[in-house]
Amino acid sequence: MIFGVGTVDQVRAEVERLGGSRVLLLFGPQVSAAAARVREVLGELVTAEFDGAAMHTPVTVTEEALQLLRTTSADCLVAVGGGSTTGLSKALALRTDLPQVVLPTTYAGSEVTSVLGETANGRKVTRSSPAILPETVVYDVDFTRSLPLGMSVTSGINALAHAVEALYSAESDPVVDGLALDAISRIARALPALAADPSDLDARSDLLHAAWLAGTCLGSVGMGLHHKICHTLGGSFGLPHAETHTVVLPHAMAYNASGAPDAMRRIAEALGVDDAAAGVFDLITSVHGPTALRELGMAESDLAEGARLAVATPYPNPRDLTVEGIHGLLRDAWHGRRPQ
Ligand code: NAD
Structure with a gap:
């Protein structure tokens, strides 16, 4: 390395x-x-x-x-x-x-x-x-340095997603938790700095450092609902990877919040906000990232099939997965509603 x-x-x-x-x-x-x-x-x-x-x-x-x-x-x-x-x-x-x-x-x-x-x-x-x-x-x-601001935002949120899901992973451990929390606070600090000045090399360095940390989380412990949904929407509906992660993350977090209250509290603390899911949504809007699946070209008529595919094979997740629940999550993400 x-x-x-x-x-x-x-x-x-x-x-x-x-x-x-x-x-x-x-x-x-x-x-x-x-x-x-x-x-x-x-x-x-x-x-x-x-x-x-x-x-x-x-x-x-x-x-x-x-x-x-x-x-x-x-x-x-x-x-x-x-x-x-x-x-x-x-x-x-x-x-x-x-x-x-x-x-x-x-x-x-x-x-x-x-x-x-x-x-x-x-x-x-x-x-x-x-x-x-x-x-x-x-x-x-x-x-x-050449990565445009919009792509830096979506790619940074892609990294954030690895760190978030590591914290409520069924395989989570204290060392990976530490890496994840470090990644989250670096991303929360660097994205607004980069939005204010896209040539800010310290912010770029923080983000790349966070990418390494978050990638290590992804490679160390199993991911949950959020990664499954993004994998499904990318592989079966051709949606762009980092943008999809950016739109879906606040909604997957809101869905999982009741199943992982301790992880959400630690994520909120690292972000410096009261509510983790709404805080991620606000971070994304503050740096002008995408918030709605419809903006990414997903057809509303595909949401039901997306929900069915996302729960078709069982995998560990802090909250039970139901087709109706995931359909509701995707509807919120499609419209770009702020999680409450
Ligand atoms: P990408 O590699 O497709 O890059 C997106 C766009 O940005 C491309 O057009 C690329 O040419 C451009 N680009 C890249 N770097 C640039 C730079 N510095 N300046 C200007 N333009 C630049 O997108 P991505 O989000 O980095 O990667 C997505 C892919 O990676 C997906 O296929 C996803 O499944 C995979 N992925 C895999 C893992 C894993 O562990 N297996 C983890 C994360 C992502």
Whole structure:
């Protein structure tokens, strides 16, 4: 784990430490400047490049990249980008066991988990394996400077969601709780600072630090209702990942509040508010984040099916899950109502 400003300079040494000499460089179109910096540092080690990563890791894209990896005999993966690019890297590592060096450019936190969500035939399936966990993560705060404010907000709330659900996880433990509470207070402090000044490097550093903390929570303990709903809405209705997390989080928290009063009190304290769910909603509106599923393009007629899918397979959650209850939650999220 490497964290700081200008840490990209250490990427070549990391690749060599992992025994790599033929790099497949993965990146997305909006991070071409960051990818150019990595290319510069890696020099002749870059053997091939692939810039086609897509949200929710479609298996068809993975197969395309896998073919390039095989024809170029790449022996190391270097991924520069958000969770989608990290997801592609993980999908390739799962199939080849090649080492990965990941440079995250958002706050999704995927780089520190051994979990991969892949989409095939309209369903997102999650799996976990040691081969999926990247060997090296290089956090360079500089690489997050280009993330537009709107995406910084939604990605920051995505990180917040990992920390929130860790605190009421059936597997929660005191060490992970500490990481989660630290992440929550950093996000609550950094998002308004960034909204006031999008070039605030301390706020960017706080957010990336929080992303690492929150990603560690996600990789350490099981998540609940909120992640299940977002996974369902992303995989089956094509909704965008971080935006969906942002809209759904206050509603999932309001639903779970009566089942996890102690966790909600600690979350509220870390946020510096009286009520955790309403506090998260207010934080989002104060930094102009999205609050309604209808704004994200979800059809009202799909809410019932979304609710059915979200409770179709049982999983641990602090409060019992019913189709009617989740349908009501999704209706509130669709309209963008502030939790009471
Ligand atoms: P993303 O990677 O799709 O990025 C969103 C958009 O932001 C893209 O267009 C990208 O090019 C652009 N972008 C990224 N960084 C940028 C930067 N610094 N400057 C300008 N533009 C930038 O979105 P995401 O929210 O980071 O990741 C979502 C994906 O990650 C989903 O598929 C989700 O399932 C997965 N994910 C997985 C885990 C896990 O542990 N398996 C955890 C979190 C997210």
